[in-house]
Amino acid sequence: MKPIQTALIGYGLSGQVFHAPFLKTMPQYELVAVSTSKAEKAKQELGDVTVVATPEDIVQDKEIELVIITAPNEYHYPLAKAALKAGKHVVMEKPFVVHSQEGKELVEIAKDQERIISPFHNRRWDDDFLTVKKLISSGALGQITSYEAHYDRYRPQVRDRWREKDVPGAGILYDLGAHLIDQALHLFGKPDQVHGITKAQRAGAEVDDYFHIMLEYSPLQVILHSSSFVRAAGPKFEVHGTEGSFIKYGTDPQENQLKEGKVPGDDGWGVSHEENDGVLTNDKHPEGIRIPTETGRYESYYEQLAEGIRKGESLPVTGQEGLEVIEIIESILQASRP
Structure with a gap:
């Protein structure tokens, strides 16, 4: 397979941590250009990649096949539209x-x-979600009657960053909520009804936290559920069904591993500590049995994307799936307005 000529728009946390490591190490891709104001950092970390000043330089480059958009949320639409009109495939950070x-x-x-247009919902390949998905598919829980997922943190202070400013697409619902909603839709499809509330609980908060x-x-x-005032986190997942229950604590290690400079193939990549394994309780195991956690695989997204671009295979996440997440977010925000 000829490497896909790829460019990044934006080189903040998302571009640096969640995209560049895969584009630089996977043979299916060749990262050829980055649009960023952090030129020196990009040159230092990415080597011979061309650094340009504006997204237009990338959109107009006829050699570039795939554009990855990691700019702030309010710019996703105009940048993606321009790239598509220029004949590029597009991946958009959620x-x-x-x-x-x-x-x-x-x-x-x-x-x-x-x-191709595809939102980067990488949390479908978190180790805990892969474990829940496999367990549900196995039938060990019977018919699922209750599914609860949390993305809780302890961040009591408002940070000086765009995600916490009063700008379009900011706030925790568009950020962490998009992940949890996508996971639920991936498992169960579109719901019959949607209810929800958002709040700004922290002193000085401009958007929902x-x-x-x-x-x-x-x-x-x-x-x-998500809150910024959780010092002692409860279960990440609680799943109950007609035949049993599954409780899972802990978080996927891949984000921290990427921040430490690890990449797929490194020792321990995507592997959680055993103490984070979930517990299944059912008639066969009334005292509960530990279920080994699946290995996280963010690289699966980019593997499937390459197959979609080069061979027309199914995408890891479709634009329609990303749209359905936004429709639910809009519904919740509308219900939360005073």
Whole structure:
């Protein structure tokens, strides 16, 4: 397979940690250009990659096949639209867009241009979610009646960064909420009803830093929750069914490993400590049995993406799937308005 000529728009945390390490180490890709104001940092870390000043330089480069957009959320739509119109495939850091109408337009443009557009919902390949997904598929829990997922943290102080400013697409719902919603939709499809609230609980907060979401599937009930005031985290996942229950603590290690400079193939990549293994309780195991945690595999996203671009295989995440996440976010924000 000829390496896909790829460019990054943005080189902040997302570009540095969640994208560049895969683009630089996976043979399916050749990272050829980056658009960033952090030119010296990019040159130091990425070697011979061309650093340009503006996204337009990337969009107009006829050699570039794939554009990865990691700019702030409010710029996802215009940058993706320009890239698609220029004949590029596009990956967008989640959330897909800020407004669902933007997402609908991008899906249509990608179809008309015969190009791929895919939101980067990498948390489908978290070790804990892979474990939950496998356990549900195995039937060990029977029919699922209750699914609860948390993304809690202790961050009582507001930070000086765009995600916490009063700008379009900021706030914890668009950030962590997009992950949890995508995971739920991936498992169960679109819900019958959506309920939810968001709040700004921290002193000086300009945007939401708390959410509580309820998705109704009847009889299945899904709860998705996040707070910035959790010193002692409870379970990450609680899944109950007609035949058993599964409780899982701990978080996937891949983000921290990437920040430490590790990449797929390194010793211990994607492997959690055994103490984070979840516990399954059912008739066969009334006292509970430890379920080994699956190995996290963020690289699966980029493996499947390459197959989609070069061979027309199924995408890891489709634009339509990203759009459905945004529609739910819009519904919750509308319900939360005073």
